[in-house]
Amino acid sequence: MPKIGLTGGIGAGKSEVARLLSSYGAVLVDSDVIAREVVEPGTEGLAAVAAEFGPGVLTADGRLDRPALGAIVFADAERRAALNAIVHPLVARRAAELQDAAGPGAVVVHDVPLLTENGLAPLYDLVVVVDASEATRLDRLVRLRGMSEQQARSRMAAQATREQRLAIADLVVENDGPLEELAPRVRTVWEALSRSA
CATH class of the missing domain: 1.10.287 (Helix Hairpins)
Structure with a gap:
């Protein structure tokens, strides 16, 4: 069974993509959840x-x-x-x-926020990157998560650049638009992942 990595910068919508993949039948291995468990x-x-x-x-x-x-x-x-x-x-x-x-x-999908930053792409057979522009991500962090612009920019700066993430992507889920545009894109990715399994 292929080992699939899912990643995206903070505010890109990776968690929503993971939720949708899980609803389609993927077995989700959430690194954030595990990271909380191990401490x-x-x-x-x-x-x-x-x-x-x-x-x-x-x-x-x-x-x-x-x-x-x-x-x-x-x-x-x-x-x-x-x-x-x-x-x-x-x-x-x-x-x-x-x-x-x-x-x-x-179909096991590993949700790994810092996959790019930690050089983990070679550990996966396929890497899916959720992508959104910096402006979109900044807006989501401030508007939806209640961060100050400075906090949001600091968190974003601590992560890999958009270009670094895209460079390791086998599949990209574009997520600059509203939520209703995301589901059909994720469905297409799910079908590709199902075929690979």
Whole structure:
């Protein structure tokens, strides 16, 4: 069964594409969900993050304080790399378990936000990139997620460029328009993925 990677810059609409693919029958392996699981209280991941970044990244009840950690890693590429070195191997191990459990004939789509940034394209047989212009993405982050323009631009700048993402794409889902235009595009991608399986 082919290993399919799905990615896109923040605000591009990757989560909506993943939701649609899942509704068509894809088995979704969501790296963000796994990344949260591997740093739950009591996990080796949370212990390693706390050891690296200090007790200030933990809440009073011992959970990961995501805003505190985000403030550190989004402002400093070296600290972000340190976090990735802890979390990514744990995420990769769990994603492989889920891929193996999907069964023969399944279309397994790995939703990987930082696929481009972390040079992970060679690990996938096929890479699907959800693409939207910078202006569209900025508007969505400010209008729909409530970020300030500065926060949105900072998050976007911390990721790969649009050109870098498109360079690794086997399939591109254009998503600059309204939601109702997205579903038929994703259906076309689903049909291609189903044939490849």
